[in-house]
Amino acid sequence: MPTTVSARPTTRRSPTAGASPGPTPGRRALPSGRAVVGAFLITASATAVLAGYTSANAGPRGRAVVATRAIDAGERLAEGDVRDAPVDLPEPTAAQVFPSAGPLTGAVALAPIAEGELLPRSAVRLASGTPAGEALAREFSFAVERERAVDGQLARGDRIDLLATFGNGEDAATIVIGRGIELRRVAEPGKGGLGGNGKLTLTVALADADAVTRVAHASRVAALTVVRSTGAADASGAIAEYRLAEPSSSGTLAPRARP
Numbered sequence: 001m002p003t004t005v006s007a008r009p010t011t012r013r014s015p016t017a018g019a020s021p022g023p024t025p026g027r028r029a030l031p032s033g034r035a036v037v038g039a040f041l042i043t044a045s046a047t048a049v050l051a052g053y054t055s056a057n058a059g060p061r062g063r064a065v066v067a068t069r070a071i072d073a074g075e076r077l078a079e080g081d082v083r084d085a086p087v088d089l090p091e092p093t094a095a096q097v098f099p100s101a102g103p104l105t106g107a108v109a110l111a112p113i114a115e116g117e118l119l120p121r122s123a124v125r126l127a128s129g130t131p132a133g134e135a136l137a138r139e140f141s142f143a144v145e146r147e148r149a150v151d152g153q154l155a156r157g158d159r160i161d162l163l164a165t166f167g168n169g170e171d172a173a174t175i176v177i178g179r180g181i182e183l184r185r186v187a188e189p190g191k192g193g194l195g196g197n198g199k200l201t202l203t204v205a206l207a208d209a210d211a212v213t214r215v216a217h218a219s220r221v222a223a224l225t226v227v228r229s230t231g232a233a234d235a236s237g238a239i240a241e242y243r244l245a246e247p248s249s250s251g252t253l254a255p256r257a258r259p
Contacts, residue, residue, distance in 0.1 A: 060086035064118050065098040071113040079105050082119060096120050110184075122157070137205035138212050139184060142219035146188075146198050149226035154202070158183040161227040161235070162204075164218035173243035174225075177214045179235050181206065202226065 064087045071081060082101045089097070097118045098104060107124045146152045154160070162178040185203040206212050218224060229235070 060088040062087055062089060062094055063099050064089065064094070065101045065104060067113045067115055067117050067119060070115045071109045073109055073111050075109050077104050077107045077109065077124070087118070096122070098124075137182070137207055138209065139203055139205055140212050140215055141185075141201055141203040142215065142224070143199045143201050144219075144224045144226055146200055148224060149200050149202070150228050152186075152188065152200055154183060154186050154200070154226070154228060156183060156185055157230075158228055159230045159232075160202075160204070161229045162215065162218075163225040163227065164222035165225070166218075166222045170244050173241060175218075175242075176238075176240045177218050178204075178206070178211060180229060 063084050065082050066085045068081060068083055071077070082104055084099075084101050097120055103126055104119070104124065107126045109124055111123045113119060113123055159180045160178075160183055161176065162181055163174055164177050165172055165174040167173060182205040183202060184205050185201075187201040187203075189199070189201060204215070206215065
């Protein structure tokens, strides 16, 4: 049966002679639900969780890198901007953060990082290629019509195939100038305002200088088509060029593909 607690004030009595005062018996209060949920959300989102673990009897079992100050996207990290810290994280989260600050000197932040936050691997680009992160690549931006770029349904981290159509009519040719290109940024100038022109500005990471030349040329003289290929099957063996060039037996133009 539940115990009824009276709200009527009571008179406090002095302890009897010879009896030593002791603590009032009762159960120790449990953490509130708000505190428990808050701690869970902080851990799950991979933010700094140092305070929640330093008081544990068995200390943190791992280490991770945290920002010592607020870092803006595009900033190059210097020594002292980040530090190692003792943390205890779930395995899926621990695999996505840096365990040591060593390789991060000279790295470039790809997204804003708040002071005290853990540094996820996806938020920085290392100054040199290492197993801990991606290598630097040449970045190039170009404009493309929204309707030729998956209606703008693209996001940072997507992989794209880039096709360029040169010429018009029967002499037109469509050439694949890149497959599996990493998309770094997507911008839509004038979105929601009168200055919108229906175009997107895409920034991509290109592995070599020849790829930059191909994309730069195509972006100036050809009509571009962007295909999102994130998670798509390997395109090895697919045609690299398509054009209408040879008349068929009926006198109409038949498509000719070139591997």
